[in-house]
Amino acid sequence: MRVALAQLDQVAGDVAENLDRAATAVADAADRGADLVVLPELFTVGYFAFDSYARVAEGLDGPTFDRLSALAADHGVGLLAGSHVEDLGASAAAGVDVPETDGLANTCVFYDRDGTRRAVYRKHHLFGYESAETRLLTPGESLATVDFEGFTVGMSTCYDLRFPELYRRLADRGATLVCVPSAWPYPRVEHWETLARARAIENQCYVAAANGAAEFDDATLLGRSTVYDPWGTTLASAADDPTLVVADVDPDRIDAVREEFPALRDRRE
Template structure:
C-alpha cells in the first residue's frame, strides 16, 4: 500500500486557501498512486489561531469534512482528513456521538475510498504548555481502529505522542499502522523524532507522523513528517518545507517483525 503524508503549507486566517491547498495536494498524491493520504492537525484553521477556533468550528458533517469525503471518493483514496476544530453541538444535531453536548474538540476523521466516514478520533491529551488547547477544547474519550487495505489503522494526534500507554492500547486492539496528524513546533525537534520512533519500536508497528509547514506569530511548525516501519527505521521523511512524503507499507512487514522479535510475547503485565 502506498501511504502519502501531506506536509501542508498553512496560512493563518486563510481557511479557504488552506482547503484549496489540501485539495490540490490530495489530487497530486492520488495521481502518483497513493492508496492512503493523511493531512496534519488543524490544517484548515492553523493550530496557533486560537482566536479563530470558535468562529471556524464546524460539525463532522460541515463543509470541510464534506469536501474531504467527496475528494476521497473522487480520487479513490483512503483519507485521514487531519483534524479540524469540531463544533460538538453541531455534530450532535446530526446524530454523531460526542463527548459533550457543547464545546469544541480537536477531531480527526477517516474516510474510505468511497467517501464513507469510517472513524472519528478526538485528541485525548490537550496541550497546555504555552497553548490555549486545554482552555478551549474538550478531550476525546474513544480510541477507534479501522480496517483498510490489510492494515488495522489507529489514530492519535500530536501531543498524544508523549503518552505511550495510548499506543499500547491501540496495539492491543490490533493496530498495525498508527497515523498521527500533528502541529509540532520548533525547537522540540529531538522530542518529535525520538517519541515517534519509540512508539513504532515499542509496539512493533508502523507509525506515520504528518506535521504541518507554517509560521505563525506564536511559533513555527518543524515539518519532518515521517513514516517509520515496525523496527523504527525511517522509510520516508521531509524537511520543514511543504512536501508529499510517500512510502510503501505492507501488513506482512508487521507480522514478520513480530515473529522475528516477539517482544509482545515476553511482556509481564
Template sequence: MRLALAQIDVEGGQVAANRERAADAIAAAADRGADVVALPEIFNVGYFAFETYQRNAEPLSGPTLSRVSDLAAEHDVGVLAGSIVEDLEATSADDPDADPPAEEGLANTSVFFDRDGRRQAVYRKHHLFGYESAETELLVPGESLGLAEFDGATVGMTTCYDLRFPELYRSIAEAGATLVFVPSAWPYPRVEHWQVLSRARAIENQFFLATVNGAGSFDDATLLGRSTVFDPWGTTLASTDDEPDLVVTDIDVDRVEGVREEFPAWHDRRR
C-alpha cells in the same frame, strides 16, 4: 499499501486557502498512486490560530469534512482528515450516531474516510496541550480510540501531543492496529522530541507509524515539518524537511506480525 503524508503550508485562520492546499495535495498523492493520504492537525484553521477556533468550528457534516469526503471518492483514495476544530453541539444535532464526548464545546477531531468517501472512524484528541497553548482552555478531550479497517490494515489515529503518552499507543496496538497516523502541528525547537518519541512509539509497539506535520509560521510558533514514516523496527522509510512537501512510500502491513515473531518483545509482555 502506498502512503502519502501531505505536509502542507497551513496559514492561521485562512480556511478556504488551507482547504485548497489540502485538495491539491490529495490530488497530487492520487496521481502518484497513493492508497491513503494523511493531512496535518487542524489543517483548515491552523493549530496556533486559537482566536479563530470558535468562528471556524464545524460539525462532522460541515464544509471541510464534506469536501474531504468528496475528494476521497473522486480520487479513489483513503484520507485521514488530520483534524479540524469540531463543534460538538452542532455534530450532536446533525448526527446522533457520532457519539461526541460532550454535549457542547469544541474538539480537535480527525476523521478517516474510505475510498468511497464514507466515514470509517472518528478520533478526538485525548491529550490536550497546555504548555504555551490555549488548547486546554478551548477544547474538550476525546474518550474513545479511533480505528478503521482499510486495505488489509487496521489503522489507528492519534494526534500530536498524544505522542508523549505511550499507554495510548499500547491500547491502540492491543486493539489490533498495524498502522498508526499522527497528524500534528509540532513546532520548533522540539525537533529531538518529535523524532525520538515517534520512533519509540513504533519500536515499542512494533507497528508502522506515520507522522504528518504541517509547515508554516504563526505569530509565535513555526512548525518544524519532518513528516516521517517509520517501520515496526523504528527504521525511517521516508521523511522530509520543514518545507511543504508530499512524503510518499510503500509499506507492507503483513510485516508487523513477522517482526513480532522475529523479535518477540510484543509476545513477552507481562501485563
C-alpha cells in the same frame, strides 16, 4: 499499500485557502499512486490561530467535512483528513455520538475511498504548555481504528505522542499502522523524531507522523513528516518545507517483525 503524508503550509484562519492546498496535495498523492493520504493537525485553521477556533468550528456534517469526503471519493483514496475544530453541539444535533453535547474538540476523521466516514478520533491529550488548547477544547474519550488495505489503522494526534499508554492500547486493539496528524513546532525536533520512532519500536507497528510546515506569529512548525517501520527504521521523511512524503508499507512486515523479535508476546502486565 502506499501512504502519503501531506506536509502543508497553512494560512492562519483561512479555511478556504488551506482546503485548496489540501486538495492539491491529495490530487498529487493520488497521481503518485497513494492508497492512503494523511493531512496535518488543524490545517484548515492553523493550530496557533486560537482566536479563530470558535469561528471555524462545525459539526461532522458541515461543509469542510463534506469537501474532505468528496476529495477522498473523487481521487479514490483513503483519507485521514488531518484534524479540525469540531462543534460538538452541532455534531450531537446531527445524531453523532460525542463525548459532550457542548464545546469544541480537536477531531480527526477517516474517509474510505468512496468518501464514507469510517472513524472519528478526538484528541485525548490537550497541550497545556504555552497553548490555549486546554482552555478552548474538550478532550476525547475513545480510541478509533479502521481496517483498510490489510492494515488496522489507528489514530492519534500530535501531543498524544508523549503518552505511550495510548499507543499500547491501540496495539492491543490490533493497530498495525498508527497515523499521527500533528502541528509540532520548533525547537523540539529531537522530541518529535524520538517519540514517533519509539512508538513504532515498542509496539512493532508502522507509524506515519504527518506534520505541518507553516509559520505563525509566535511559532513555526518543524515539518519532518516521517513514516517509520516496525523496527523504527525511517522509510521516508522530509525537511521543514511543504512537500509530500510517500512510502510503501506492507502488512506482512508486521507479522514478520513480531515473530522474529516477540517483544509484545513477552510482555508482563
